Amino acid sequence: MDMERTRLAQLPVDLSIMLVFLEMHMAQQLGLHLKLTWQYTKVCFGPDCPESDILAGLDAAVEDGVDVLSISLGEESTPFYNDNLAVGSFAAVQKGIFVSCAGGNSGPSMQTISNEAPWILTVGASTIDRSIRATAKLGDGQQFDGESVFQPKDFPPTLLLLVYAGSNGKQDSAFCANGSLAGVDVKGKVVLCDRGGGIARLDKGREVKNAGGAAMILANQQSDGFSTSADAHVLPATHVAYSAGLKIKAYTNSTSSPTATILFKGTVIGDPLAPIVASFSSRGPSLATPGILKPDIIGPGVNIIAAWPFPLDGSTNSKLTFNVESGTSMSCPHLSGVAALLKSAHPYWSPAAIKSAIMTTADLVNIKGTSIVDEKLTPADIFATGAGHVNPSKANDPGLVYDIAANDYIPYLCGLGYTDEQVGIIAHKTVHCTSKIPEGQLNYPSFSVTLGSSQTFTRTVTNVGEPVSYYTVKIVEPRGVSISVRPDKLYFTRVGQKATYSVTFTRSSNISNTFSQGYLQWVSRKHTVRSVISVKLI
Template identity: 40%
Template sequence: MPMSKIVVLFTLFHVVCLHSGIMLGNADGGGARKPYIVYMGELPEDRSSASLSGIHHTLLSDVIGDEIIAKNSKIHSYGRSFNGFVARLLPHEAELLSGKEGIVSVFPSKKRKLLTTRSWDFIGMPVNVRRNLQSESNIIIGLLDTGVWPDSPSFNDEGFGPPPAKWNGKCVKGVNFTGCNNKLIGAQPFDLANSVPQNETTPLDTDGHGTHTASTAAGISVKHASLYGIAKGTARGGAPSARIASYKVCWGSGCEDMDILAAYDAAIADGVDVVSVSLGGITLNYLEDSVAIGSFHAMEKGILTVCAGGNSGPYLWTVQNVAPWILTVAASSIDRKFVTDVKLGNGKMLTGTSLNTFSPKKRLYPLINGARARNTSSSVTGNYSACDYETLLASKVKGKIVYCQGSGGNVVVDALGAIGTIMSDDTFEDTMFINDDPLSYVSTKDGLKIDKYINSTRSPQGVIYKSRTTKTTAPFVASFSSRGPQDLSHHILKRYENRQIQHNIRNFNGLPSCFGSAAYVKSFRPKWSPAAIKSALMTTAKAMKGTPLGAELSSGSGNVNPTAALHPGLIYDIDTEAYISFLCKEGYNNSAISLITGNKKYNCANVPRGKGDDGLNYPSVYMQLKKNQTDISAVFYRTVTNVGDRKTVYKAKVESPKGLSITVIPDILKFDENNEKKAFKVSLRGRFLDNETWYLSGSLEWSDSKHNVRSPILVYRETNN
């Protein structure tokens, strides 16, 4: 499958998202209208498309004051799974609309960016893992991403029967798209902004991100898979018998909010069981966030949304997709590492990182650095040591391996005819790169050795070897993975080339692994709610050691263990009513919640908000203090449901750090029936003992003779970091 010619980030692709406004004159002949999403909540009882479209047009006409402009302004009406529309508006028109009866929120449609074979073995799902094949084949996973590459062997439908009867979706034809089958049952492009010419609109994935996510989550087993001989093995998804429905919402210019909502509107009505959204953006008010809105209505229909937490680590306050009804995923390592050795003409061997698929044809090649290849023209102002654009002469670079300080020089030297690049940068220790020519990243220290060698001889030489696979300590959270806390709800802990290639490599478990795991659990527990599946995955996860930047703020509940999640023992369930209670507690008004729920008489004053500080039955306990606060005092109430043995007794085991006392009452839970519920409370008391400490990390684990149900406990004190 075609990949980008420039460097590809092998952990999760990044796409630069540029806003492309659409111009439409206002009634006075001036100004630029921009797309605004008008969210109106639950579908009304009369939900015919003609009726909804008429209501939407009337609202637009009232605020714009011109029938023709109102008609031309509307881009799309949502109406299959929730109510709303998107239209090109002026700011004052958007403000007028927001005050109209029946409107929950009005917000600009913004661009979002993308976030993204050994991994399944590493997390305990070997090829022969027990499966419920009949049920798994009835699971439909929906992916909001860059589209799909239908010719991938991961989507071969040999042995598959027709799509499940519940499937209501479609397969849209498009440029170079060969169509769907009984494995890849749906593919639809969404481009309401017309960011590409209409005759080029296609469900085809030309980026690779969507195909990677789909194949990792639900691709069939493909034996002898490798990337030019590297990482040989069987490529497979977490739920290989599940069906795939692709919703292309990301194009060259990014992923538009209005397309994301259109895809959600379709996916929910189409009959998908789990939704993957590997997209991110600025954390917003829940009712002005396309992913939060779409995933809420999915949750109402029993559909779990799995989202990436972001690629803005290792900094705090960077986690995205934080709504509590979403399963938010961080990026963590597996126990595999790719190393790319470099040998100098003096015999010295250095170890770098990259994914170099080329085997050298000669023992050594000419080697040069930026200083020796420098363009001495007086008009050149860049850094030649870093191989900046126009700082090097092609005549000195062509046919040689070039050493560049820092990152990015490979793009320049490739264009000048170099046969390979060595770069030095200490910030890429957990990132894998692929390039059109041999490439290796070495440490800054080793880069100095290379520079010294080049400057010590008249004819320096070197060679970059093909990458090899080694074992490494795992798991650990990738440095680029976004960290908490998040600033919307302070009681919710969120963590989380031009050559044709058929198999790609990601060295970090992230969204696809959790997404596939959720589908795997769903195949055995089809009646479980989204919150129940989320709870099972969280409470059975393998705890990870904290990093210098915040323990559970980076690793959350830990590394997913899908086979253990089939039998969690206890679950923390949350229904729609509880989420509404949560929104009431968060300050959303009665009118907005009435529209969201479809209950015109909804009153937050009558909604039970829970007895604890957070008011939500979440599978973790999180408390956030202001910067100068030292004393800790809080009570959290939780209810667990027994999904294990009928007669069983669980005992509480608490781990607490110095300065924090954790008390569980009662600390013994006795169950006599399956699906029986028991309530308990967790009391936190203590204080931060010094000014340098900014988090206290502990845990609660309920154990019987078979199950260990673990919840992280974190007290965070705001910091300037």
């Protein structure tokens, strides 16, 4: 079941395509014929998403017996008993329903992640290897690749005069705010606008067009780095990186008659750095539950072809029903689709088992084989990637899973310091907090540790791979931390067999007030089961 805002109330086309290929691939592997049925519930009307409608939508999903809930909604961090999505999704998990939620679009700032409850798969956004290329070409020969969905065939490659909208020293003009270009000579020129200022990218183009501009180059702010979006602009345009914007501005200051044009090159496939974490993808650590690492996973969420119920300004086709969109609202349904396929292939897996399979098999490297990078093209940290980028094929055969029953969350919630009544709101029943556990003792597939003195946590894994198998632990220790695992080998003789191990975290240096990261892997002849680790040294 897919719950999204009105403008995203249809399944992304890329997801449909992905499901077809995954269905074929898994069917070939497993000898199964997988069929998925999608159901949609509208809970948002315009910009408003009433709490009562959200809860009603969740209740309807539980009543209808869906297997997967995809929720591209979210609010700022709040205690779970005040979070309608957390409360409603817990009821779904109690019924065996997998819940996937968008992690939010407030990145790249830290501690901006939404939908932090551990029974939810919290999804961040990454790029795919496709670019809808629009290249800014300057009069001195420099070229800067950018993106735009609008690819006019009749825009001439002739160089036009180039002007920076902020050359008058006014910030509103630099952002190409509504009415800000009235006093700027942009007629017939290529106009360079800065991203941001609370003004939508398409609205900047409208201002340039209304002021008589011929084309627009949209340059990122520093915080956005290299993250660009392919939009259905209202005029010829390209969206370029922050570094490109700086060089274009330097060029405009180097000559009295700067010129530029935009070369539209269509779809380009094969970016070796993909997937890249999107700048907008919200980051951890979690405010509501620091002992649970969030986000859980990243997936395709940039420049995704999606169904679209409104006419596009830059299109001459009034019947066009698709657009290209970016956001964790796009990556969330991709992960929901993966979860649905896993549920089809493994109908008896619990929501936590499916989540574990997705997380412990995720990729840490890109197409090139190097570490996944962020919007600055520097290695992305664990609060951006979570467990890594989803790998559906590997998730289908994880070897081991970390399972959690719905009732196992009760001692965890009590351990957060919630009252019996507050836990009861989440659990939908009367609760007495007679048992409490620290966050780190929840049988989660990752670790988030605040470390002063040494701490020991236990985990239990369930064998879902070969009946007879053994695993050896391998550890990449976070900087300043020593990790010991007991036992360091796990032996299994049957599917469904469980094994428990303990992990002790100890400081190995005097550094403090910093985060470090690593991972723990259980490795067999066939499988690698990875748990990523974040440690805050205090």
